[in-house]
Amino acid sequence: MTDLDIAEVAHRAGVPASTLRFYEEKGLIASTGRRGLRRQYDPGVLERLALIALGRTAGFSLDEIAQMFAPDGQPRIDRRMLSAKADELDRRIRELGVLRDSLRHAAACPAPSHLECGTFRRLIDAAASGGVAVPGRRVPGRR
Numbered sequence: 001m002t003d004l005d006i007a008e009v010a011h012r013a014g015v016p017a018s019t020l021r022f023y024e025e026k027g028l029i030a031s032t033g034r035r036g037l038r039r040q041y042d043p044g045v046l047e048r049l050a051l052i053a054l055g056r057t058a059g060f061s062l063d064e065i066a067q068m069f070a071p072d073g074q075p076r077i078d079r080r081m082l083s084a085k086a087d088e089l090d091r092r093i094r095e096l097g098v099l100r101d102s103l104r105h106a107a108a109c110p111a112p113s114h115l116e117c118g119t120f121r122r123l124i125d126a127a128a129s130g131g132v133a134v135p136g137r138r139v140p141g142r143r
Helices: 006-013 017-025 045-058 062-066 079-108 118-128
Strands: 033-035 038-041
Touching: 006 017, 006 038, 006 045, 017 038, 017 045, 045 062, 079 118
Parallel strands: none
Antiparallel strands: 033 038
């Protein structure tokens, strides 16, 4: 099979060419050369990009994903790291379930004001004390 042009890889992988260039800069993928000014990639890069996408969806950082590949480019996935990420996702799912249930209650609560609803007040108090994880915000004492 012949090498793929950067535009073809971007199209098949569903990512912009700028992402491919960034991943190459980070050492996650490598081009096989250039045809004119356009980067060329081995067709195997599509599988590697799928693994990167799966890792990103699971919440791994690009640095963590980079560690999942051996120097020869073959996957070398640490099962303990996968288990730890699964545990982290379980915690997040529980937190989101509580948040969802609290919001549903507040939406249907017969209290005249949300601030008069005990469930909504507890949600506000939990958010103020860092008990409700906000995406992108570090909560003290959590990793």
